[in-house]
Amino acid sequence: MRRPRESYDVAVIGAGIIGCATAYYLASRGLSVAVFDRSYITSGATGRCPGGIRQQWSTEDHVRLAMKSVEIYKNLDQELGVETGYRQGGYLILAKTEREVKDFERNMRMQRSLGLPVRWLEPGEIREIVPELDVEGIGALGAAWNPTDGYADPFKVTFGYARAAERLGAEIFTFTGVERVIVEDGQARGVKTSRGVVRAEWVVNAAGAWSRLVAETAGVSLPNKPYRHEILVTEPVKPFLRPMVISFHDNVYFRQSSRGGIIGGWGDPNEKPGYNFESSPRFLITMARLLAKYIPPLRGVRVVRQWAGLYDVTPDARQITGPVRGVEGFIQVNGFSGHGFMMGPATAHLVAQFIAGEPLDLPLEPFSPDRFERGAFEGETAVVG
Amino acid sequence: MAHPILEFDRGREVEFNFEGRRIRAFESESIAAALVAEGILTLGWSPKRRRPRGFFCGIGKCSSCLMTVDGVPNVRTCITPVRDGVEVRRQRPLGELPKAPPPEAKAGELDVDLLVIGGGPAGLSAAIEASRLGARVAIADENVRPGGQLIKQTHKFFGSRENYAGVRGIEIARILLRELDGLSATWLTRATVIADYAGRSHDVVVSTPEGPWRIRADAVVVSTGATENMIPFPNNDLPGVMGAGGLQTLMHVFGVVPGESALIVGAGNVGLILAYQLLQAGVDVKAIVEIMPKIGGYAVHAAKVRRMGVPILLRHTLRRAVGRERVEGAEIVRVDESFRPIEGTEERFDVDMIVLAVGLTPSTEVPRQAGAAWDYVPELGGPVPIHDPYLRTSVEGMYVAGDSSGIEEATTAMLEGRVAGAHAAAELGLRPDRAEGVIKEALRQLESFRSGPFSAKVVRGKQRVWERAREVIG
Ligand SMILES: Cc1cc2nc3c(=O)[nH]c(=O)nc-3n(C[C@H](O)[C@H](O)[C@H](O)COP(=O)(O)OP(=O)(O)OC[C@H]3O[C@@H](n4cnc5c(N)ncnc54)[C@H](O)[C@@H]3O)c2cc1C
Ligand SMILES: Cc1cc2nc3c(=O)[nH]c(=O)nc-3n(C[C@H](O)[C@H](O)[C@H](O)COP(=O)(O)OP(=O)(O)OC[C@H]3O[C@@H](n4cnc5c(N)ncnc54)[C@H](O)[C@@H]3O)c2cc1C
Ligand code: FES
Numbered sequence: 001m002r003r004p005r006e007s008y009d010v011a012v013i014g015a016g017i018i019g020c021a022t023a024y025y026l027a028s029r030g031l032s033v034a035v036f037d038r039s040y041i042t043s044g045a046t047g048r049c050p051g052g053i054r055q056q057w058s059t060e061d062h063v064r065l066a067m068k069s070v071e072i073y074k075n076l077d078q079e080l081g082v083e084t085g086y087r088q089g090g091y092l093i094l095a096k097t098e099r100e101v102k103d104f105e106r107n108m109r110m111q112r113s114l115g116l117p118v119r120w121l122e123p124g125e126i127r128e129i130v131p132e133l134d135v136e137g138i139g140a141l142g143a144a145w146n147p148t149d150g151y152a153d154p155f156k157v158t159f160g161y162a163r164a165a166e167r168l169g170a171e172i173f174t175f176t177g178v179e180r181v182i183v184e185d186g187q188a189r190g191v192k193t194s195r196g197v198v199r200a201e202w203v204v205n206a207a208g209a210w211s212r213l214v215a216e217t218a219g220v221s222l223p224n225k226p227y228r229h230e231i232l233v234t235e236p237v238k239p240f241l242r243p244m245v246i247s248f249h250d251n252v253y254f255r256q257s258s259r260g261g262i263i264g265g266w267g268d269p270n271e272k273p274g275y276n277f278e279s280s281p282r283f284l285i286t287m288a289r290l291l292a293k294y295i296p297p298l299r300g301v302r303v304v305r306q307w308a309g310l311y312d313v314t315p316d317a318r319q320i321t322g323p324v325r326g327v328e329g330f331i332q333v334n335g336f337s338g339h340g341f342m343m344g345p346a347t348a349h350l351v352a353q354f355i356a357g358e359p360l361d362l363p364l365e366p367f368s369p370d371r372f373e374r375g376a377f378e379g380e381t382a383v384v385g
Numbered sequence: 386m387a388h389p390i391l392e393f394d395r396g397r398e399v400e401f402n403f404e405g406r407r408i409r410a411f412e413s414e415s416i417a418a419a420l421v422a423e424g425i426l427t428l429g430w431s432p433k434r435r436r437p438r439g440f441f442c443g444i445g446k447c448s449s450c451l452m453t454v455d456g457v458p459n460v461r462t463c464i465t466p467v468r469d470g471v472e473v474r475r476q477r478p479l480g481e482l483p484k485a486p487p488p489e490a491k492a493g494e495l496d497v498d499l500l501v502i503g504g505g506p507a508g509l510s511a512a513i514e515a516s517r518l519g520a521r522v523a524i525a526d527e528n529v530r531p532g533g534q535l536i537k538q539t540h541k542f543f544g545s546r547e548n549y550a551g552v553r554g555i556e557i558a559r560i561l562l563r564e565l566d567g568l569s570a571t572w573l574t575r576a577t578v579i580a581d582y583a584g585r586s587h588d589v590v591v592s593t594p595e596g597p598w599r600i601r602a603d604a605v606v607v608s609t610g611a612t613e614n615m616i617p618f619p620n621n622d623l624p625g626v627m628g629a630g631g632l633q634t635l636m637h638v639f640g641v642v643p644g645e646s647a648l649i650v651g652a653g654n655v656g657l658i659l660a661y662q663l664l665q666a667g668v669d670v671k672a673i674v675e676i677m678p679k680i681g682g683y684a685v686h687a688a689k690v691r692r693m694g695v696p697i698l699l700r701h702t703l704r705r706a707v708g709r710e711r712v713e714g715a716e717i718v719r720v721d722e723s724f725r726p727i728e729g730t731e732e733r734f735d736v737d738m739i740v741l742a743v744g745l746t747p748s749t750e751v752p753r754q755a756g757a758a759w760d761y762v763p764e765l766g767g768p769v770p771i772h773d774p775y776l777r778t779s780v781e782g783m784y785v786a787g788d789s790s791g792i793e794e795a796t797t798a799m800l801e802g803r804v805a806g807a808h809a810a811a812e813l814g815l816r817p818d819r820a821e822g823v824i825k826e827a828l829r830q831l832e833s834f835r836s837g838p839f840s841a842k843v844v845r846g847k848q849r850v851w852e853r854a855r856e857v858i859g
Contacts, residue, residue, distance in 0.1 A: 132482065235458075235459045236432070236459075236479055236480075237458050237459075237479060237480050237481055237482050238479040238480065238481045238482070240481075240482050259432070260432075260479050278582075279580075279582070280582065281580070281582045281588055281590060281599070284580070284590065285597075288597075292486075292489075292490075295482075296486035297482045297483040297484070297485065297486045297487070298482070299483075299486050299487045299488075299489065299490060300456065300457040300458065300482075300483040300486070300487040301458065301459070301482070301483075302459065302592065303579075306580075
C-alpha cells in the first residue's frame with residue numbers, strides 16, 4: 001500500500017462528503033492535501049443518508065448556505081465528470097398543526113426574501129403534486145412546497161469529489177485512522193496516523209460523529225453528540241413520487257430513489273446519544289406503519305433493507321465550521337446535525353477559501369465553534385430530529 | 386406421460402387471468418409453474434437492460450419470477466400458489482404501486498422456546514428433536530410445501546441405513562413430516578423470516594401473505610438451505626437457463642417439463658442425477674459438460690448415465706447460450722490445463738434447456754444480519770456462519786444446521802438438525818440427560834458418515850470452522 005508523504009499543506013480527517021469535497025476544493029487551489037479515513041470512503045453518515053437537498057430552513061444562514069450548495073449541485077456533474085443523480089424533485093413539508101402553519105408562514109416569508117421559490121399549498125393542491133398521498137388520513141392542513149429542492153446520490157457525489165481531488169493531486173488514505181492531532185505551541189502541526197506521523201500546516205476535522213473524539217486529542221472540547229438515525233428502503237416500484245415528503249410533526253421523511261425503492265427515515269424521540277448502529281424492530285414497524293398511513297397503497301410493497309447511521313448533533317442543530325480558539329490551524333467542519341450532505345458542497349468550498357486566504361462567498365461566523373461559549377445562538381427548528 | 390415414480394395429486398382445476406388470457410391450472414401449482422406449463426417462459430424483464438427473464442431457482446431465492454399478482458407488485462410467483470380468478474401480470478420492467486390499497490396487514494405474535502427457520506431435512510429434524518424433549522417449537526418456511534429440497538428428489542438416497550439410505554428423498558420428507566405431526570410444533574408456511582433482532586432473546590420478524598408476525602424465541606435454528614450457483618457466460622439469463630434444483634422443482638413437484646432437449650453443466654452428483662431424471666421425463670439430454678478433468682459425482686451415477694447414452698464431456702465448458710427470447714442452443718468449448726477455452730474446439734448443440742448444476746452457496750442472510758461471525762470457506766460452498774460441533778454460532782442462542790452451515794447432504798442435514806434441536810432444548814433446561822444421549826448418537830453418526838473419502842473436503846472445511854469457533858464463541 002502507498003505510504004503518506006512526510007508533510008502536506010493540509011491533513012483532512014474523514015472521507016465522507018465533507019472530507020472529500022474539502023480535499024477537492026483545496027486541491028483545485030493548488031494546495032497539497034492528504035485525507036485519512038480509518039475505514040472506507042462513505043463509510044460514515046454519508047453512505048447511510050438518502051441524499052436529500054433542501055433549502056427550506058428556519059434560519060437565514062442555513063437557507064443561504066443550502067442555496068449556495070444547490071448552485072454547486074446544479075453544475076456538479078459537469079464539474080466532477082460524473083453522474084451524481086442530482087434532481088430537483090422538490091420538498092413537500094407537511095404542516096399538521098396550527099402552530100406549524102404559523103411557523104411555516106414566517107419561514108416562507110424569510111425564505112422568499114432570499115429568493116427561494118417556496119409557496120404554500122392547500123390540501124387540495126398537495127394532491128395535485130402527490131395524488132397517492134392520503135392528505136386527509138394524515139391530517140395535513142397544508143404544506144410548504146419548494147420545487148427547487150431535491151436530492152443526489154451520496155455515493156456518486158462523494159466518490160466524484162474524491163476521484164476529482166485525486167486527479168488534482170490530493171491523496172486519500174483509506175483504512176488509515178488518525179490517532180491524534182499533533183499540537184505544538186498552540187498550533188496544529190499534523191496528525192499521528194496508524195501509518196505514521198504526517199506533518200501539515202492545517203488539520204481539518206471532518207470526522208462526522210467522531211469529530212468530538214478527534215478534537216479531544218487536541219485538547220479541544222466540542223459540544224457535539226452522536227445520535228443514531230434509522231432508515232429503510234422498499235423494493236422498487238415504477239417511479240410515481242417526485243418530491244421528498246417530510247413531516248416535522250411525525251418526525252418522518254421519505255422519497256423514491258431513482259431505482260424505484262421508497263427510502264425513508266423516522267427519528268425516534270426516545271433515542272439516547274451514543275455510538276449505536278443497531279437496526280431496531282421498533283423502527284421497522286413504526287416506519288412501515290407511517291409509510292402505509294401516508295400512502296396506503298404502499299401496504300402492498302415490501303421493505304427490503306434497513307440500516308442506521310449517526311447524526312452529529314450540536315445544541316442548536318447547526319454545523320460547526322471554522323477555526324477554534326487555542327489551537328491555530330485546526331479547522332472544524334462537523335456537527336452537521338443531520339444535514340451535512342446538502343450543506344456539504346458549499347461548506348467545503350468555504351473552508352477551502354478560508355484556508356487559501358481568499359475572500360469568503362458567505363460568512364463563516366454564524367457557524368463558529370465559539371458561539372456556544374458566547375451563549376447567544378439561534379437554534380434551527382426545521383429539523384427531523 | 387405418466388411419471389415412472391411420481392403420482393401427482395394435482396388438486397382441483399382452477400382458472401386464472403394472465404394479461405387478458407385465461408389459463409387453466411391446478412390448485413397445487415405455483416403461478417410460475419402454471420405459466421411455464423403453458424409455454425410462457427418469459428416471466429419478466431431485467432430492470433436495466435430489459436432482457437427477458439425466466440424460471441431459474443423455483444424456491445424463491447433468485448427473484449427472476451417477480452410479477453404483479455392481484456395488483457400487488459414483486460410477488461415471487463414460483464412460491465405463490467395459483468388461486469381461482471387471480472390476476473397475474475408481468476412487470477415491464479418494474480411493478481407499479483397498487484391502484485387500490487391492499488387490505489390492511491394482520492400482525493401476528495408468538496412466543497416459543499425454539500424457532501426453526503426453514504423446514505427442510507435439517508429444520509424438520511431440529512424441530513422433531515426439540516419437540517420430543519418438550520420444547521415449544523415453531524417452524525417458519527417460505528415455501529408452500531414443507532420439506533425443503535427433499536420434496537423434489539425422486540431418487541433413492543445414498544448414505545447410511547440409519548438415515549434412510551435407499552429411501553427416496555420425497556419419501557424421507559413424508560416420514561419426517563409424519564413424525565412431526567404427532568408432536569405439537571406450530572407451522573408457518575409461506576412465512577419468510579426477514580430479520581432476527583437478537584438481543585437477550587430472539588425477536589424475529591416473519592413476513593407472511595396476511596401480514597408480519599413477530600416471534601419471540603429463546604433459541605433459533607437457522608436451516609435455510611442454499612441457493613444455486615450461477616456461472617458467467619453470455620446470455621446466462623435467457624429463459625431456459627435453469628438451476629438444477631429449479632428444474633427438479635418444476636418436474637417433480639409440479640409435473641411440468643419445460644422443454645424437449647437439454648445440456649447439463651456440471652458432472653457432480655446433482656448434474657448426474659438430474660440427467661437421469663430428465664431422461665425419465667422423456668427429455669433428450671445431449672451431454673453433460675464438466676470443466677474439471679474428472680467426474681465429481683459418484684461412479685455409480687456416472688455409469689448409469691453413460692449407459693443410457695449421455696456423453697459426459699470432461700474439460701469442457703459452456704461458451705454461450707444461443708437464442709434471443711429463449712434458449713435455442715448451447716455452444717460448448719474444450720479448455721486447456723489452466724481452464725482457458727481452446728479456440729477452434731467449439732461445438733454447438735440445439736437444445737431448449739441449459740441446466741446449471743454448478744454447486745450451491747449457503748443461504749446465510751439471517752445469521753449474518755443478526756451479526757453472527759462468518760467466514761468464506763470454499764470447502765463448504767462459500768460464506769458460512771462460524772459454528773462449533775454443536776452447531777452454535779457466535780450469536781447467543783442461534784444455531785445453524787444443514788446446507789446453511791455448509792453445503793453437504795440431506796443425511797448430514799438431518800443429523801446436524803438433530804444435534805442443534807437437542808442442544809437448544811437442553812440449554813433451555815429441558816431433559817438435558819436425554820438430550821445428551823441424542824446429541825452423542827447424532828454426532829457419532831455424523832462422524833461415521835463423514836469418514837469416507839467423499840467427505841474429506843467437507844471435513845477440512847468443518848474443522849477450520851470449528852477452530853475459528855473456539856475464538857469467537859464464548
Ligand atoms: C439516516 C440518515 C439520514 C440523513 N439524511 C440526510 C439528508 O437527507 N440530507 C442531508 O443533507 N444529510 C442527511 N444526513 C446527514 C448526513 O449524512 C451527514 O451530515 C453527512 O454525511 C456528514 O458527512 P461527513 O463527511 O461530515 O461525515 P461522515 O460521512 O460520517 O464521515 C466521517 C468519516 O470520518 C471517519 N473517521 C472518524 N474518526 C476517524 C479517525 N479517528 N481517523 C480517521 N477517520 C475517521 C469515519 O470513518 C467516516 O468515514 C443523514 C444522516 C443519517 C444518518
Ligand atoms: C439434485 C439433488 C440431489 C441430491 N441428492 C442427495 C442424496 O442423494 N443424498 C443426500 O443426502 N443429499 C442429496 N442432496 C442434498 C440435499 O437435498 C440437501 O443437502 C438438503 O436438502 C439440505 O437440507 P436443508 O434442510 O439444509 O435445506 P433445504 O432442504 O434447502 O431446506 C431449506 C428450507 O428453508 C426455507 N427457507 C429458506 N430461507 C428461508 C427464510 N428466510 N424464511 C423461511 N424459510 C426459509 C426454504 O424454503 C426451504 O424449504 C441432493 C440435492 C440436490 C439438489
Ligand atoms: S425466485 Fe422464483 S424462480 Fe427464483
